[in-house]
Amino acid sequence: MSVYICPVCGKPLNRVDKTMRCENNHSYDISAKGYVNLLGPGKIERGDDADMVAARRRFLNSGSYDALRNALCEVLSNIPFDTLLDAGCGEGYYTKKLCDSFDKTEIYGLDISKKAAEKASALCKAANICVASAYRMPYADGSFDCILNVFSPLAADEYIRVLKKGGHLVMAAPLPEHLSELKRIVYDKVNIKSMKDTDIEGFFLVSEKQIIYPMQLDTALLKDLFTMTPYYHKTSYEDKVKLDSVASLTVTAAFTVFDYIKD
Numbered sequence: 030m031s032v033y034i035c036p037v038c039g040k041p042l043n044r045v046d047k048t049m050r051c052e053n054n055h056s057y058d059i060s061a062k063g064y065v066n067l068l069g070p071g072k073i074e075r076g077d078d079a080d081m082v083a084a085r086r087r088f089l090n091s092g093s094y095d096a097l098r099n100a101l102c103e104v105l106s107n108i109p110f111d112t113l114l115d116a117g118c119g120e121g122y123y124t125k126k127l128c129d130s131f132d133k134t135e136i137y138g139l140d141i142s143k144k145a146a147e148k149a150s151a152l153c154k155a156a157n158i159c160v161a162s163a164y165r166m167p168y169a170d171g172s173f174d175c176i177l178n179v180f181s182p183l184a185a186d187e188y189i190r191v192l193k194k195g196g197h198l199v200m201a202a203p204l205p206e207h208l209s210e211l212k213r214i215v216y217d218k219v220n221i222k223s224m225k226d227t228d229i230e231g232f233f234l235v236s237e238k239q240i241i242y243p244m245q246l247d248t249a250l251l252k253d254l255f256t257m258t259p260y261y262h263k264t265s266y267e268d269k270v271k272l273d274s275v276a277s278l279t280v281t282a283a284f285t286v287f288d289y290i291k292d
C-alpha cells in the first residue's frame with residue numbers, strides 16, 4: 030500500500046496508471062520526469078530556484094562533499110531500515126547514493142522546489158520523489174524507519190508523525206567554521222556563530238560525528254558553492270562579484286552528522 034496521503038483530504042493515495050488518486054477523487058498526475066506534486070491547492074512553491082539547483086548539481090558533482098556523503102552512508106549502514114525519506118532532498122545527490130547503496134530499501138524524497146524534485150526524480154529512478162513542504166508532509170503516520178536531513182529545514186513535529194516508533198533521524202548540519210574563508214571574501218564583517226543546541230524535542234541523540242577538511246576550489250566552484258547557499262539571495266551584487274577575482278581558495282568544509290532516535 031502507498032504511504033502517500035492526499036494533501037486535500039488526508040485519505041490514502043493510490044496509483045492508477047500515471048495518477049495518484051484518493052477515494053474522494055482528488056487526483057495528482059505523476060510528471061514525465063517521475064515526481065508527483067503534492068503541495069496541495071493554493072500552496073506556494075518556494076525553496077531553491079533553478080539557478081541554485083543547477084549550481085548545487087555542478088558543485089556536488091565535483092566530489093567536494095563526497096566525504097560527507099560517505100559519512101552519512103556509514104551512519105545509515107548501522108541502522109536497520111526498510112523505508113527511508115530524504116527530507117529536503119534537493120537535486121538528489123544523497124538520494125541517488127542511498128538508492129545505489131541500500132537497494133533493498135524503499136527510498137522517498139521530498140522537496141518544496143519543483144525544479145529540485147524534477148532533477149532528483151530524473152537522477153534517482155528508483156526513488157519516489159514528490160514536491161511538498163516538510164512542514165506538511167503527504168505521508169501517513171508512521172510511514173518511515175528513517176529520515177535523512179541534509180542542510181534542510183527541520184520539521185521535527187512532522188518527522189515525529191511520519192516516523193515509526195524507534196525510527197531514526199540522521200541529520201547533517203554545518204559547524205560554525207563551515208565556509209568561513211569564502212564568507213570572509215564576500216562580506217566585510219563575518220560573525221562566526223557558536224554551535225547551536227543539539228537537543229530536538231521528541232528525539233534523543235545517539236551519536237554525533239564531526240567531519241572537517243579543506244577544499245581547494247577554483248572560481249567556478251566557489252561561485253557555485255556560494256549560489257547554492259541560503260546567503261545567495263540576501264547578498265548584494267557588489268558583494269557577490271568579489272568572488273570573480275579569486276582564482277583559487279582553500280575553503281573549510283565542517284559538518285556534524287547526528288543520529289537521533291524518536292523517543
Ligand SMILES: C[S@@+](CC[C@H](N)C(=O)[O-])C[C@H]1O[C@@H](n2cnc3c(N)ncnc32)[C@H](O)[C@@H]1O
Nearest residue numbers: 076077117118119140141142162163179180181
Ligand atoms: C540547502 S538545500 C539541501 C538540499 C539537499 N539536501 C542537499 O544537501 O543537496 C535545502 C533544500 O530544502 C528545500 N526546502 C526549503 N524549504 C523547504 C520546505 N519547507 N519543505 C521542503 N523542502 C524545503 C530547498 O528547496 C532545498 O532543496
Ligand SMILES: [Zn+2]
Nearest residue numbers: 035038051055
Ligand atoms: Zn483527497
